[in-house]
Amino acid sequence: MKLEMEKYLKVRMAQAQGARTVEELKGMSDIIIENDDELKEVEALLQNVCKCKNVSVDTVVKAVQDGADTVEKVSEVTGSGTACGRCKGIISNIIENKR
Template identity: 50%
Template sequence: MAKNRVICTKNNIDYLSIRKAMTSGARTIEELVELTGVCTECEGCKSELNAILSSVCGCKKVSLETVVNAVKNGADTVEKVGEITGAGTGVDEETGEECGKCKGLIQNIIDLGR
């Protein structure tokens, strides 16, 4: 699981703000610019935005593409997506408890189908 840290150093936009924008439906850098104000020019934006956008579950290393494909193939609940992909079923390394921080994003992917 990724820790919160500043990604866009120019505009001081952190990882959690980017993930919240994704949970609201952002799937492109342009949408992240609109929803979060990331600059796309600083070193953090250049080196991390694409990886963040392409990932859903850091605990289980499940990509956005994998989750979208599961949804397109009939997984219509967060639990079904988890059964198929493992997303949302990870354990927080620090606390040892179920993480599930990506479940909101998974639900948004189900709702939008993308």
């Protein structure tokens, strides 16, 4: 199952604003998760920062904890943000919140 584009964008926008869990996502967005398959897809998406390079939130958080304090430094260490660049907002939020 593929998440419809509108929901995908809502998840990514909320993620760039700090949503890391489905509960946080629901609090920041009017997204409606319709079934278990969609829930699993959203949960997986929330754990991934960069779809192009398949870089997880945990990988970016670790890079930040290890001293990467700019989007460019995180990109250098993890590869995230080096393809299409759409994940840079999420990377920036992780740097700001260190989570």
